[in-house]
Amino acid sequence: xxxxxxxxxxxxxxxxxxxxxxxxxxxxxxxxxxxxxxxxxxxxxxxxxxxx
Numbered sequence: 001x002x003x004x005x006x007x008x009x010x011x012x013x014x015x016x017x018x019x020x021x022x023x024x025x026x027x028x029x030x031x032x033x034x035x036x037x038x039x040x041x042x043x044x045x046x047x048x049x050x051x052x
Contacts, residue, residue, distance in 0.1 A: 009034070 011019075023033035 019033055019037070020030055022037075023030045026033060026036075028036065
């Protein structure tokens with residue numbers, strides 16, 4: 001298990017509920033779901049940047 005320093009994150013309630021539902025659907029913790037979503041967004045941004 002990796003030890004990462006905690007990061008506080010504030011988000012609108014509707015977004016938090018969406019992430020929570022997505023995490024449950026994917027059988028992940030909310031933290032893991034946020035990490036996956038950020039990694040996907042990063043990949044998409046890098047791909048779009050490489051095309052320019």
